[in-house]
Amino acid sequence: MIHKKVAIVSGGAMGYKDGGASIGGAAAIRLARDGYAVVVVDEGAMGQRTVDAIKQNGGEALFLQLDVTNSENVHKIIATTKEIYGALTCLVNCVARYSPDMAKNIADISEEEWSKTLDVNLNSYFKMAKYTIPLMTESGGGAIINISSIESFVALPNFSVYSVSKGAVDALTRTIAVDFAPHIRANSILPGFVKVANSEGTRTPEELELWYQEISKQYPLQRVCEAEEIANVVAFLASDESSYINGQSIVVDGGKGIADAHSF
Ligand SMILES: NC(=O)c1ccc[n+]([C@@H]2O[C@H](COP(=O)([O-])OP(=O)(O)OC[C@H]3O[C@@H](n4cnc5c(N)ncnc54)[C@H](O)[C@@H]3O)[C@@H](O)[C@H]2O)c1
Numbered sequence: 001m002i003h004k005k006v007a008i009v010s011g012g013a014m015g016y017k018d019g020g021a022s023i024g025g026a027a028a029i030r031l032a033r034d035g036y037a038v039v040v041v042d043e044g045a046m047g048q049r050t051v052d053a054i055k056q057n058g059g060e061a062l063f064l065q066l067d068v069t070n071s072e073n074v075h076k077i078i079a080t081t082k083e084i085y086g087a088l089t090c091l092v093n094c095v096a097r098y099s100p101d102m103a104k105n106i107a108d109i110s111e112e113e114w115s116k117t118l119d120v121n122l123n124s125y126f127k128m129a130k131y132t133i134p135l136m137t138e139s140g141g142g143a144i145i146n147i148s149s150i151e152s153f154v155a156l157p158n159f160s161v162y163s164v165s166k167g168a169v170d171a172l173t174r175t176i177a178v179d180f181a182p183h184i185r186a187n188s189i190l191p192g193f194v195k196v197a198n199s200e201g202t203r204t205p206e207e208l209e210l211w212y213q214e215i216s217k218q219y220p221l222q223r224v225c226e227a228e229e230i231a232n233v234v235a236f237l238a239s240d241e242s243s244y245i246n247g248q249s250i251v252v253d254g255g256k257g258i259a260d261a262h263s264f
Helices: 023-033 047-056 071-085 111-138 160-180 205-216 227-238
Strands: 006-010 037-042 060-065 090-093 142-147 184-191 249-252
Touching: 006 023, 006 071, 006 111, 023 037, 023 047, 023 060, 023 090, 023 227, 037 047, 037 071, 047 060, 060 071, 071 111, 090 111, 090 227, 111 142, 111 160, 111 184, 142 160, 142 227, 160 184, 184 227, 227 249
Parallel strands: 006 037, 006 090, 037 060, 090 142, 142 184, 184 249
Antiparallel strands: none
16 A cells, blocks of 8 residues: 555654653654654664554554664665555654763763764664665655754763764754755754653652753753654654755754853
């Protein structure tokens, strides 16, 4: 069966805690609501939770549990998408690596950790885009949406390789936008702090509430972002409503980045 709207979302699993919030999961669910058949890809088994949620709402989706840093897996994802849905019109790259070992400055981080993180946060975005572009072009064009971060523009202390990977994702987005227009538009989304299950760690519900309250103080909107608020922007950038937006880094940080810290 050939679908008109087909999306691949990498990193589309729900958060590990009982299918808790994640940006990729929310994006996949939102795209399915907008009529896309969605191929959810994740190395974690919770991708099935995303697909179950989509199907419960009458949507169309399938889950591929694969590591997207591996080129053979990327080819498998594209071949399956073509075989099952016959087309591809949207790619959302959303995987990321957040290992405590990578939370280091460049003097302390090992070369191995540096490379491993770039392999997930940057090289997988490159491979997924590189190998999906032919199918997207054959399908009449579409949108590539890369999930970056405000760390592309600012540096969180001792989070060196993450910032570098996100800066490079924005540059990758621009080069795709220039080289593959007019049929393919590419944009990136730069969230500030977003409430997702995988960053909760071992905090109790009370500790989590205090943690969110503390972070919220840095944000003019005085609250942290929900995964669905990033998914809304994904849906917009995937749709014709954003038909003249190409190669942009869209900051979704509640105004944090434009707020001055001092007062008179
Ligand atoms: N949560 C935030 O505050 C925040 C802020 C800014 C940007 N982001 C970005 O949003 C995106 C989603 O992050 P999230 O916060 O929802 O976290 P998350 O941990 O819920 O999502 C990342 C997903 O990627 C998957 N993944 C990691 N490596 C993979 C690989 N090699 N192959 C396949 N799947 C892999 C993980 O299993 C996980 O499900 C990331 O790009 C992250 O950098 C998050």
